[in-house]
Structure formats: C-alpha cells, structure tokens
Amino acid sequence: MEKALMAFAAALCVCGGCVTGIMEGKVAVQAVESIGKNPDAADKIQSMAIIGAAISETCAIYCLLVAFLIIFVLGA
C-alpha cells in the first residue's frame, strides 16, 4: 500500500512537467515567429530562445528530481 502511494506521488510530481512542455513550446513558437518577421536578428533571437527554454525547463527538472527522491530515497 505504501509503495503504491509513493508511486502515485511520484507520478503526480512529474505532472508538473506538462505545463513546462506547453510553455517551452510557446517559447519556440515565439522565436520562430520573430525570426520570420525579422530574419536579420536570427542569431540573437536563437540564443535568447535557448536561454529562455533552458531556464523554464528548470521547473520540470525539479519536478523530476522530487519524483526521483520519492522513488529512490523514500522507497528504498
């Protein structure tokens, strides 16, 4: 029973990643749109988009980390 609850909690944790996925897609969409409007600034937009995506990805990584902690530290 306890193990099942832990697995459920870990799965719930990873759900935090889905919002990150949508928003990271939004970053890519905006970057593509602005490169389409202004192709000369492609280099700057690219690096900014990558930084933005990487920073917003941190949230999903923390979710994953908490899930790992639940599985491997609490569950072991």
Add this chain to the structure above:
Amino acid sequence: MEIQSAVYSIIIVTLFMALLLVYINRKLVKFDPLSRPTGIVLLVIMYAQMIDNMVRSKTNEKVAKYLTPYIMTVAAYIFLANISGLFSLEPPTSNYSVTLALGAITCILIEVFSFICRGPKGYLKSWFEPFAPFVVMNLMSKFSTLLSLSLRLFGNIISGSILMTVIYSMLGNISKSIPFIGEFNIVGVAVAPVLHFYFDLFSGVMQAFIFITLTVSFIGKELPEEK
C-alpha cells in the same frame, strides 16, 4: 569508504580527453599556417572560431581573452561526458558531484570577473543593489544560479540514462517471448539506436551548448555596460 561506480568513467573520460588534447596539440604544432587545413585541424579551428565568436558577442575583449579557453575546455568535457553513455560507460555528468563542481566553477568565475571589472568598491556595492536590505536577495540569487545550473545538467542526463535502462529492460522482456533467440535482446538492438541518438547524442550536444551559453551570458550580465 565505498567508491561510486561513476568514478571509473570520470577517470576514463578525463584520460581520453587528455590524450585527445595531446594528439591535437601535436597536429597543430606540425601544421603549416599557409597550407589548407584538413581533417581534425579544420574541425578544431572551426570549433575555436565558433566559441570565440560566441564569447566575444556577449562579453568584452578583456574578458573574452581569459574566458574562451575555459569555455572550450568545459564544452568539450561536457560533450564527451554526455556521449560516454554510448560506450556503455556511466556518464560522469549523471553524478551530481561532477555537475556541482562545474556549476561551482561557473559561479566562482562570475564573482571573479565581476570583481575584476568593477573594482573592489564597485564589487562590494553590487551586493547591496538596488538598496541595502537586498543583500539577502542577492545572496539567494547567487545560490540559485549554482543550484539551477548544476541540477539542469544532472537532471537531463540522469533522466536520459534512467529512461534508457527502463527501455532496455522492457525490450528485454518483450524479446523473451520470441522463441529460440529470445534470450538475446533482439528487439532492443532494433529499437534502441534511435533512442540512443536522441538521449545521448542530441541531448548531450544540447546540454553542453546550453551550459556554455548560460555560463557566458551570466558572466556577460555581471559586466558593466561598455560603449
């Protein structure tokens, strides 16, 4: 004290990188600057130019002179460490100590360059900006830089390697249902290369690139504005 299994792969990757650098150094010393570069020399020259352009566009000349060699080394090391999963080693970056060390180097470099460019007085003042009680927030932001840089690399690589382990055991179970040759993981051989391409090669290159981009732009952000 128990030795973690990642220690061996750290030693192997470091040794391989040292040998590679010695080999490239030999090639570069022999290389005639007037002739056309080919092979590994061309690759190294293109790599150096790419990193140099990137660092120069985000920082100033004085910083770029000292920062470029470090960025080149750390990018090559993270890339080699990330793709070492392809050679059935445990990736060194899937050990938190390694990524914490890399993040700590970046954080110390940010402080050092900030100190050099602002001077002692300006550096002390930057801790209390925009006004004095913000020292707590500044301290927290420095700490969170370290945490997010190291955890991003660690989380990405370890999620890739854990997913590969899970997928291999799943495919092994599936291929056991095939008669006669099922003991050999035959479905895994067919399916795994695509996943290895994504989780090891693509993710490895992307994470190395993201790490150096973030390092350079964090350092560039700390520098005072110049005309």
